[in-house]
Amino acid sequence: MELVHRVYWETELQGISQCVRQALLQMGWNKLDEGHSLTHETLSVTQFSWNLDEFDVLTRVVNDRTGQYVWIDVEANSHEKLGMAVEFVGELSTKIISNTKSENYFSALSGYHLLTELPDLNWQKIADENIEILFKVPREIGLIIVCYDPLDQDINFGRMEIAKRLLKDFGSLARIVYFWASPPDEFPHIPKPLTYFEGRVGRSLSLQPGEIRVFPPNEIEMGSVIAPPSIEAKDIRNNDYVWVRKQVFRILQPYLLARTLPQSCMKALRLLRESQDEIANDPASPSETSTTALEKEVEGLRTELLEKSREIEEYRNENLYLQDELIRKDQQLHDELIRKDQQRRDGEEFLVGELNKLEAELEARTAMAIRHNLSRSIRGASSDHSREIRSVSEAIEKAEKYLNNYLEIPENVSLQLDKMDQTDRSESWGKSIFKAFLALSSYAQDGSGGNFYDWNAKGLEFAIPKGDIAMTESENVRQRQYLREQRMLPVAIELDPSGKIFMEAHIKFRGNLSPRLYFFDDTGPEARTGKIHIGGIDPHSRWENTTT
Numbered sequence: 029m030e031l032v033h034r035v036y037w038e039t040e041l042q043g044i045s046q047c048v049r050q051a052l053l054q055m056g057w058n059k060l061d062e063g064h065s066l067t068h069e070t071l072s073v074t075q076f077s078w079n080l081d082e083f084d085v086l087t088r089v090v091n092d093r094t095g096q097y098v099w100i101d102v103e104a105n106s107h108e109k110l111g112m113a114v115e116f117v118g119e120l121s122t123k124i125i126s127n128t129k130s131e132n133y134f135s136a137l138s139g140y141h142l143l144t145e146l147p148d149l150n151w152q153k154i155a156d157e158n159i160e161i162l163f164k165v166p167r168e169i170g171l172i173i174v175c176y177d178p179l180d181q182d183i184n185f186g187r188m189e190i191a192k193r194l195l196k197d198f199g200s201l202a203r204i205v206y207f208w209a210s211p212p213d214e215f216p217h218i219p220k221p222l223t224y225f226e227g228r229v230g231r232s233l234s235l236q237p238g239e240i241r242v243f244p245p246n247e248i249e250m251g252s253v254i255a256p257p258s259i260e261a262k263d264i265r266n267n268d269y270v271w272v273r274k275q276v277f278r279i280l281q282p283y284l285l286a287r288t289l290p291q292s293c294m295k296a297l298r299l300l301r302e303s304q305d306e307i308a309n310d311p312a313s314p315s316e317t318s319t320t321a322l323e324k325e326v327e328g329l330r331t332e333l334l335e336k337s338r339e340i341e342e343y344r345n346e347n348l349y350l351q352d353e354l355i356r357k358d359q360q361l362h363d364e365l366i367r368k369d370q371q372r373r374d375g376e377e378f379l380v381g382e383l384n385k386l387e388a389e390l391e392a393r394t395a396m397a398i399r400h401n402l403s404r405s406i407r408g409a410s411s412d413h414s415r416e417i418r419s420v421s422e423a424i425e426k427a428e429k430y431l432n433n434y435l436e437i438p439e440n441v442s443l444q445l446d447k448m449d450q451t452d453r454s455e456s457w458g459k460s461i462f463k464a465f466l467a468l469s470s471y472a473q474d475g476s477g478g479n480f481y482d483w484n485a486k487g488l489e490f491a492i493p494k495g496d497i498a499m500t501e502s503e504n505v506r507q508r509q510y511l512r513e514q515r516m517l518p519v520a521i522e523l524d525p526s527g528k529i530f531m532e533a534h535i536k537f538r539g540n541l542s543p544r545l546y547f548f549d550d551t552g553p554e555a556r557t558g559k560i561h562i563g564g565i566d567p568h569s570r571w572e573n574t575t576t
């Protein structure tokens with residue numbers, strides 16, 4: 029079997045052996061021996077052996093003029109049950125420390141009291157003492173810091189529970205500290221523990237909210253603080269406490285086993301070995317000289333283990349540095365790609381802006397050309413401007429943009445616009461409708477009197493065939509209420525407060541399913557708007573007559 033776990037601490041309480049025996053019995057196991065006590069000059073040692081299926085526990089009480097120690101070793105054939113061994117030793121240690129605690133006597137390690145409750149960091153002495161532990165070299169006691177997690181639903185609950193369980197498992201070998209999110213209300217002048225700690229030790233030795241950082245015992249007199257990386261918050265959230273305990277013990281174990289035993293414990297160990305040799309009556313048992321040589325060899329191996337553990341931590345830190353450097357380079361590349369992408373976007377936005385300017389200029393020139401053609405009566409303008417029309421909706425849109433000085437077109441001028449645009453004749457209808465818009469605009473601008481039919485009969489430029497124009501409806505349409513209602517179409521409220529008026533003048537386009545364009549003429553000397561009001565543009569089936 030090999031040594032897998034070791035804890036020891038110093039106490040001044042007399043009769044400690046009885047307290048240890050009581051704690052062992054409180055554990056509820058029935059495999060405890062009666063204890064083995066030895067004395068040599070001023071040294072006395074009592075050993076309690078506990079043989080379990082998974083591991084053996086050796087609990088010793090050592091008393092000498094230099095001090096009194098409680099010392100627990102765990103030996104096992106494998107590392108599979110280490111979690112159980114850590115839990116067992118933690119519970120046993122807590123019971124012994126609690127049983128021996130009094131106002132005058134404390135359990136201590138490296139001169140620092142071992143605590144059974146989380147320390148109150150609002151007490152300045154405790155806060156400074158924890159920082160003192162961190163920088164003390166050599167020291168036999170470790171330091172485990174647990175920081176609040178801001179992502180906890182109850183910000184202090186989850187991590188505090190972990191800290192309490194770590195105190196139970198590792199309180200006999202390390203000071204367990206919990207950093208609150210903020211100091212209590214009764215201490216508003218005290219800074220947050222994390223802020224105070226980081227300000228004293230520096231960022232490289234501090235930790236982030238939600239993390240756990242373990243500082244193992246340090247017997248290397250040269251060099252800086254042994255500071256393995258923190259256990260990250262996301263890993264703690266994604267795992268249970270057993271996983272957390274395993275990570276903490278993985279960091280602590282090599283340093284615990286490599287600690288140099290106090291001189292009293294070394295003498296006690298030699299005394300126990302000699303006693304075992306005598307009991308076995310082994311003639312080949314090692315002499316005192318060979319035992320001393322073996323102890324020196326063990327001490328050398330322990331020192332080598334410490335140095336190798338330190339090298340491992342340095343390699344781990346270097347690996348973390350390289351990982352951080354890789355992340356930094358990746359971030360730089362990411363930022364560069366974002367910058368290049370932003371430059372591309374800026375270039376695209378500039379080009380789009382220039383294109384919009386050109387399109388706006390083109391529209392302005394087109395509008396100017398149409399108005400110029402209307403005012404100057406340039407021959408052929410009707411064909412030129414209608415040539416680019418591709419649908420009925422486009423004809424209406426262009427009229428709204430460029431002919432609004434002469435035409436008033438309501439928003440819902442067509443109820444079946446999509447239907448007309450989807451037919452094969454949409455383009456030809458659109459061209460014809462736009463020519464009609466140009467004719468109506470030219471008529472409104474001319475203002476020479478008469479009506480639209482008479483104006484087109486003169487054969488002026490922009491005129492359309494007079495056969496396509498009907499200025500009135502039949503008497504039946506006028507007299508029948510439901511037919512008349514169909515022709516009550518929208519106009520400006522200047523013409524009628526209701527916003528509708530009876531329209532009978534209309535322009536017909538070719539084909540049985542072709543559209544009709546109804547309009548109301550408000551031009552001439554008594555006009556109120558001086559415009560032609562377009563009431564509707566839809567297939568003629570929208571407006572029934574006596575024939576339909």
